[in-house]
Structure formats: structure tokens, C-alpha cells
Amino acid sequence: MVAHLPVIPALVYGRGAMKTALVGGVLIDGTGGSPRADTTLVIDGPRIEAVCRERAFGPDVRLVDLAGGFVLPGLIDCHVHLAPWGLNLAAHQDKRLMHLAAETVLALRTTVAAGCTTARDLGGLDAGFRDAVARGLIAGPRLQVSVVIVSPTNGIADATTGQGLASPVVPGMPDPQCDGPYGVRAKVREVLRAGADVIKIATSGGVSSPRLDPRRPIFTREEIEAVVDEAHMAGVPVACHALGGPGLLRAVRAGVDTIEHGAWLDEECVAEMARRGTWYVPTLAIYHWHATRGNEQKQARARGLLEAHRRSLALALRAGVRVALGTDSGGYGYGETALELALMVEAGMTPAGAIEAGTRRAAECLGLEREVGTLEPGKAADLVVVDADPLEDVGVLNQVAHRALVMKGGVPVGGTVLGDRPNG
Numbered sequence: 001m002v003a004h005l006p007v008i009p010a011l012v013y014g015r016g017a018m019k020t021a022l023v024g025g026v027l028i029d030g031t032g033g034s035p036r037a038d039t040t041l042v043i044d045g046p047r048i049e050a051v052c053r054e055r056a057f058g059p060d061v062r063l064v065d066l067a068g069g070f071v072l073p074g075l076i077d078c079h080v081h082l083a084p085w086g087l088n089l090a091a092h093q094d095k096r097l098m099h100l101a102a103e104t105v106l107a108l109r110t111t112v113a114a115g116c117t118t119a120r121d122l123g124g125l126d127a128g129f130r131d132a133v134a135r136g137l138i139a140g141p142r143l144q145v146s147v148v149i150v151s152p153t154n155g156i157a158d159a160t161t162g163q164g165l166a167s168p169v170v171p172g173m174p175d176p177q178c179d180g181p182y183g184v185r186a187k188v189r190e191v192l193r194a195g196a197d198v199i200k201i202a203t204s205g206g207v208s209s210p211r212l213d214p215r216r217p218i219f220t221r222e223e224i225e226a227v228v229d230e231a232h233m234a235g236v237p238v239a240c241h242a243l244g245g246p247g248l249l250r251a252v253r254a255g256v257d258t259i260e261h262g263a264w265l266d267e268e269c270v271a272e273m274a275r276r277g278t279w280y281v282p283t284l285a286i287y288h289w290h291a292t293r294g295n296e297q298k299q300a301r302a303r304g305l306l307e308a309h310r311r312s313l314a315l316a317l318r319a320g321v322r323v324a325l326g327t328d329s330g331g332y333g334y335g336e337t338a339l340e341l342a343l344m345v346e347a348g349m350t351p352a353g354a355i356e357a358g359t360r361r362a363a364e365c366l367g368l369e370r371e372v373g374t375l376e377p378g379k380a381a382d383l384v385v386v387d388a389d390p391l392e393d394v395g396v397l398n399q400v401a402h403r404a405l406v407m408k409g410g411v412p413v414g415g416t417v418l419g420d421r422p423n424g
Contacts, residue, residue: 018062019044020410023055025066025385030073030359030374032352035391041071043381046409050377069404070389072355073375074117074382075337075397076362077141078281079239079260079326082107082334086124087149088159090167097170104129107334108140113414114335115397115406117382118142118363118372120198122239122260123149123157124330126173127195139413142382144366146200146239148176150187150227155218156202156209156241181226184219188230199231200239201256203247207290207301208331214301215245215264224254237367239281243305252278258365260326263287263305265312270319279365280321282313284343285336286328293332310347317349324365325358338397351394381410 020043027039029051042050042061057063083104085092092100108129111119119141121130130143151157157176159167169175174194178187188199203219205212212218219227224240231238237257242248244264252259252272258279262269265280273280287309290302316323327340337358344354363373372380385405388396396402406414 018060019049019057020062020064021054021057022064022066022071022385025069025071026389027051027375028070028072028352028355028391029376030356031376032356032360035070037068039071041375041381041383043407043410046381046411048375048377048379048381051375066385066404069385069387071375071383071385072390073359073373074141074384074406074408075115075341075358076118076325076366076368076373077111077116077327077329077337077340077358078120078258078279078324078362078365079283079328080111080116080119080121081124081328081330082111082119082121082129082140083124083126084330086126086170086173087157088167089170090159090161090165105138105140107330108133108138110334111329111337112139112141112408113406114337114400115384115403115414116141116337117406117408117413118366118368120144120146120239120326120366122146122198122200122241126170128172130195130197141408142368142372142380144197145195146198147191147194147196148174148200149241150178150184150191150199150201151176152179152218152223153177154211156206156212179223181222184223184226185230188227188234192231192234192236196236198237198239199227200241201227201251202241203251204242204245206241206243206261207287207294207298207305210297214243214305215247217245217247217250219247219250221250221254224251224256228255252276258324260328261286262312262316263309265315267315267319270316270321273316273321274319277322280313280316280323281326281365282309282316282323282344282347283326283328283340284309284313284347285340286331288339288343289332313344313347313349322361322365323349323357324362325354336398338394341397342395345394351391354394355390381407383407385415 027036133140149157240251240256290298341354
């Protein structure tokens with residue numbers, strides 16, 4: 001147990017005033033190696049200076065005794081929607097834009113405080129939020145954004161109402177719709193101009209798309225190839241929503257970088273993904289939420305795919321497909337990133353494997369492995385401390401009572417020890 005862990009005032013960080021040594025913890029560093037008991041992390045400003053067993057330091061180092069707590073890298077969520085209202089303004093006509101923006105500020109703060117220190121938003125979030133977090137104007141995880149979901153007419157991002165009325169687009173953001181190889185190329189360029197770090201497309205229907213069957217393909221092969229070619233020419237990856245069916249295999253063969261969801265994978269799909277190095281971000285959490293918290297249609301569709309989804313993850317792992325954590329959080333609140341780890345374990349992963357998927361492997365998926373994902377000298381001091389062993393029960397990472405401390409860039413952003421009490 002982490003007993004009486006002292007509070008660390010956030011204001012001492014980032015000013016070079018004092019280093020901090022977190023001593024006595026059990027280190028799960030994210031590399032897949034064995035846990036290391038009685039380990040010290042020395043943090044200098046936003047970065048880890050040393051990983052050692054030293055416990056005695058001079059007066060210029062603030063000591064924090066973790067008393068046997070478990071320390072692991074901050075979680076990385078490769079699939080979130082921190083501003084889902086940005087995908088369909090017509091569904092939020094009762095709220096002003098600045099009210100909706102304030103909800104996103106809260107979502108960002110809630111997400112990082114729960115231990116998710118890096119996230120990739122795959123639709124709805126204006127790039128200005130990413131920039132505001134990076135400049136310290138608002139709290140939140142490190143962000144990559146797709147801005148919109150590039151989608152054809154009648155695709156999953158087509159928010160046209162049943163009366164044929166188009167939803168307005170958030171000012172400054174592109175309309176996501178495009179058709180034909182030339183149209184999708186132009187749209188990719190427009191989305192990149194809007195500040196996207198990644199291009200998100202959808203090549204099948206989804207649980208939330210009332211007009212589209214989840215396995216129905218919605219982009220042609222030529223359109224997908226044009227998206228991938230245009231994005232890769234700009235050095236930007238492509239994330240692809242695809243639950244199953246022909247649209248998923250088309251996307252893999254066209255060279256997308258990640259498959260999001262993949263509820264109905266088969267031997268042909270996983271073999272192709274393994275051969276090409278395509279990442280799999282299964283997002284088990286969103287279908288759990290759809291099945292337990294969604295409307296009647298979402299519950300019915302989600303319950304019909306849960307078992308197939310678990311089998312798909314097992315099939316992908318056996319084939320050697322690279323797997324990274326993603327929740328698809330947004331429609332049902334925030335702060336439950338670690339639920340995905342528990343669901344991965346239920347589907348057959350080990351707790352250690354799930355944690356690695358949510359740290360080192362997720363960092364690799366986002367191209368951030370030099371910055372985050374493991375607790376090593378030189379890396380960002382993004383970490384979570386819990387008072388119970390997540391290798392015995394990974395579910396403790398999703399429980400507020402067990403979450404003693406969350407740091408992002410050496411600054412405390414969450415955990416039960418935050419407050420204004422003096423150090424003791």
C-alpha cells in the first residue's frame with residue numbers, strides 16, 4: 001500500500017527549482033520486462049533523469065516515498081473522441097458552441113487525471129485544443145488529432161437528418177464528406193490544412209450508424225488507395241474505422257496504418273495485417289458501453305458482436321498482429337481508459353501484455369516511442385502510481401481509490417494525493 005504519500009505541489013515543476021525522487025516503488029516500466037521492486041525514479045523538470053535504487057539525496061531533491069506502490073507509464077489511448085459534438089452539431093442544438101467547448105475542456109482534464117497521459121482523437125476535436133494543451137493553457141493528455149472522419153456521402157460521418165437537412169459544420173473545421181478518388185485527395189489536403197496529425201477514414205458501417213449495416217463497405221478500393229497515397233505523401237498515417245466485411249480487407253490491402261475496432265476479423269485479414277505490419281486497435285470498451293449503456297439499437301448490435309470481437313483479438317494475437325490500446329471513449333463519458341485493459345485480459349491477453357499494449361506498443365503505434373510509453377531516462381515523466389499490483393488485477397488501474405498519483409511531464413495531474421497539504 002502507498003501510505004500517506006505526500007502531496008507534490010505542481011507549481012515547483014517546469015521551473016528548474018527542484019528535482020524529485022520517487023523512491024521505494026515497484027517499477028513496471030512498460031518494456032515488457034519483469035517488475036523491479038524498491039526502484040527510484042529521479043525526475044528533473046518534465047523528464048526522467050535516472051532509474052536507480054538510490055534513496056539518499058541532497059537537499060536539492062524532493063523525496064517522495066512510494067512505500068511499495070506500483071509505478072507504470074501513463075496510459076496511451078489511440079482512439080478517443082473528446083469532442084463528439086463536433087461530429088454532429090445538429091444533435092446538440094440546445095447548447096452554445098462555447099458551452100460545448102467547455103465540456104471538452106472538462107473531458108480533457110478528466111481523461112488525463114484518470115491516468116491517460118497521451119491520446120489520439122479520431123474525429124470531432126479541433127486542432128486548437130491540441131495546441132492549447134501543448135502550450136499549457138488547459139489540462140489534458142498529449143494529443144494527436146484527425147479533426148474529422150473523412151467519409152463518403154451516406155458514410156458514418158454523414159450527419160444529414162432523416163428530413164434531408166445537413167448538420168452544420170463547426171466553424172473552421174472541414175466538411176468530412178467526399179466522393180471519388182479525386183474528391184478524397186482534395187479532402188485529405190483540406191484536413192491536413194486544418195491541422196490534422198492523422199487522417200481518419202471509415203470503410204464500413206458501425207454500431208452507431210442507423211442507416212448502415214456494420215459490415216457494409218462504404219468506400220471503393222480506388223478511394224481508399226487515394227486517401228492512403230495522399231496522406232502518406234504528406235508523411236501522415238491513416239487510421240481506419242472498419243468492423244469487418246470487404247471494407248476492412250480493402251483498407252488493409254490499400255495500406256492503412258491502423259484498423260480501428262475490427263470486430264469481425266478472419267484468417268485472411270489477420271494474415272494480411274501481420275504481413276503488412278498494420279496495427280490493430282480493437283476498442284473493446286466502446287462495445288461494452290454500447291451493450292450496457294446504449295439505446296436499443298446500439299445495445300442489440302453491440303451484444304451481437306461481443307463474442308466475435310473477443311475471438312478477433314485472440315486471432316490477431318496468434319497471427320502476430322501488433323495491438324495497441326484504444327477505447328473509443330466519448331459518447332459515454334471519460335475517465336475509464338483502463339477499462340480497455342481489463343477487457344483485453346478477459347479476451348485472453350495477460351495483464352502484462354495488456355499494459356504493454358497501453359504503453360510501449362501504443363506509443364509505437366502513434367510514432368511517439370522516443371518520447372513516451374516507457375519509464376526510462378530521457379523519456380517524458382508520464383506515469384501512474386497505484387497502491388495494488390496491476391499484474392495481479394489490471395482492473396485496479398480503472399479504480400479511483402487505487403490511483404495514488406498521475407503525472408504528465410513531471411507535473412501531478414491526478415490521484416488521491418493531490419491537494420494543498422504540506423509535505424509530510
